[in-house]
Amino acid sequence: MHLDNWLSQRAETCPDRCALIADGSALTYAELEREATATARLLAAKGARRGATVALTLAPGIDYVVVLHALMKLGAVAYPVNTRLAEAELASELERAGSVLRVDGRADLGMTEADLPLLGEHDLDAVHCRILTSGTSGRPRPVGLTYGNHLWSAVGSAFNLGVEPTDRWLCCLPLFHVGGLSIVMRSVIYGTAAVIHDGFDVDRVASALVGDGVTVLSVVTTQLVRLLEAGVDLLPLRAVLIGGGPVPQDVLEEAIGRGATVVQTYGLTEAASQVTTLSPADAGRKLGSAGRQLLTTHLRIQDGEILVQGPTVAPGTADEEGWLHTGDLGRIDDEGFLYVTDRRGDVIVTGGEKVIPTEVEEVLLRHPEVVDAAAVGRSDPQWQEAVTAVVVLRAGGRASADELRSHCAAELAGYKVPKRVEFVGELPRTASGKLLRRELRGTKEG
Numbered sequence: 358m359h360l361d362n363w364l365s366q367r368a369e370t371c372p373d374r375c376a377l378i379a380d381g382s383a384l385t386y387a388e389l390e391r392e393a394t395a396t397a398r399l400l401a402a403k404g405a406r407r408g409a410t411v412a413l414t415l416a417p418g419i420d421y422v423v424v425l426h427a428l429m430k431l432g433a434v435a436y437p438v439n440t441r442l443a444e445a446e447l448a449s450e451l452e453r454a455g456s457v458l459r460v461d462g463r464a465d466l467g468m469t470e471a472d473l474p475l476l477g478e479h480d481l482d483a484v485h486c487r488i489l490t491s492g493t494s495g496r497p498r499p500v501g502l503t504y505g506n507h508l509w510s511a512v513g514s515a516f517n518l519g520v521e522p523t524d525r526w527l528c529c530l531p532l533f534h535v536g537g538l539s540i541v542m543r544s545v546i547y548g549t550a551a552v553i554h555d556g557f558d559v560d561r562v563a564s565a566l567v568g569d570g571v572t573v574l575s576v577v578t579t580q581l582v583r584l585l586e587a588g589v590d591l592l593p594l595r596a597v598l599i600g601g602g603p604v605p606q607d608v609l610e611e612a613i614g615r616g617a618t619v620v621q622t623y624g625l626t627e628a629a630s631q632v633t634t635l636s637p638a639d640a641g642r643k644l645g646s647a648g649r650q651l652l653t654t655h656l657r658i659q660d661g662e663i664l665v666q667g668p669t670v671a672p673g674t675a676d677e678e679g680w681l682h683t684g685d686l687g688r689i690d691d692e693g694f695l696y697v698t699d700r701r702g703d704v705i706v707t708g709g710e711k712v713i714p715t716e717v718e719e720v721l722l723r724h725p726e727v728v729d730a731a732a733v734g735r736s737d738p739q740w741q742e743a744v745t746a747v748v749v750l751r752a753g754g755r756a757s758a759d760e761l762r763s764h765c766a767a768e769l770a771g772y773k774v775p776k777r778v779e780f781v782g783e784l785p786r787t788a789s790g791k792l793l794r795r796e797l798r799g800t801k802e803g
Contacts, residue, residue, distance in 0.1 A: 513651025577790025
């Protein structure tokens with residue numbers, strides 16, 4: 358199936374509508390179309406063409422979005438690379454990508470143009486990009502997402518989250534992860550505006566909420582906590598979409614208590630971002646849920662694991678029956694709402710009993726001195742695995758290991774109480790905000 362180029366169509370039907378705000382500037386759809394068309398001819402002169410892989414190492418901003426759309430006009434495959442990698446890691450990723458070209462910025466493309474025919478349509482079965490998984494359980498691997506994956510994800514999200522012609526969606530998530538990239542793709546499909554920030558800054562977000570007319574904001578838990586601590590007014594937003602893993606109940610309660618419409622979403626790279634999303638209407642009623650499945654996805658729980666099926670699932674990632682095994686654990690209530698509990702590989706087996714890390718983490722986070730926490734299992738000759746808490750205290754906070762164990766003992770079964778407590782300055786997370794528990798399992802206990 359083929360559809361007209363999304364950007365070209367928007368430039369024709371709503372040329373003067375704002376398409377992109379970034380780097381202190383704004384582009385209408387007509388302007389973005391012109392920039393992307395000119396850039397496509399420069400990229401073609403450098404070797405970019407249909408099916409060729411082009412590595413993107415640009416900072417999030419206007420150049421990034423223009424180059425992305427330019428590649429779509431050529432039918433080239435975008436390979437967003439983690440710009441936070443060390444040089445040796447970056448070299449390894451570029452080699453693995455097998456790219457014909459690396460783009461650091463439009464200024465590096467020169468002035469030479471190629472007179473190569475540009476594509477006026479998108480083949481929904483064609484690969485649009487290869488994007489790395491978050492790598493919470495091993496080395497990140499590239500997943501090929503098609504134009505159809507992006508389209509059906511956007512359609513499904515619109516039914517759960519809603520969409521308004523005047524929406525302006527603020528993205529301060531990395532564009533080399535699907536959570537950030539999907540905002541760019543959704544915006545052009547909807548004909549709405551994307552507001553792109555290079556990284557997360559509380560003051561800059563607060564300014565954009567007012568100055569740029571932002572209506573939807575995507576964050577991970579640590580970012581939401583920082584916004585709440587800074588007293589940023591989230592009330593004017595139509596929705597604050599939060600992903601990256603289970604969210605502590607007290608954080609949700611505080612945000613909702615301040616009038617914010619915080620809606621959780623559950624998704625993964627292999628399903629082109631969202632799988633389930635809580636609707637704004639259910640934000641207060643279903644606190645802690647990641648919402649119902651999108652219209653375009655099917656969901657089921659098998660042996661506790663979340664399985665996904667549908668046109669948003671990337672080719673080659675599902676089993677022979679079409680089900681994607683996520684490796685995440687969850688449950689679905691009698692109204693069809695998903696509650697994500699943890700990753701299957703993160704379950705701690707201690708003394709023959711199973712402990713879900715998030716159960717321990719939620720209790721730890723209710724201690725007034727704790728700002729972040731992780732629970733992991735570490736090898737133990739007596740218990741098989743010992744429940745170990747890795748804790749970040751608030752600035753100037755004071756709490757002992759014994760105090761935190763007593764705090765947990767008041768709310769948890771004995772076998773769930775951490776046998777060891779370690780204090781650190783920061784927990785390791787992926788760029789999309791997911792906790793890297795595997796990096797904590799081998800660290801030295803304090």
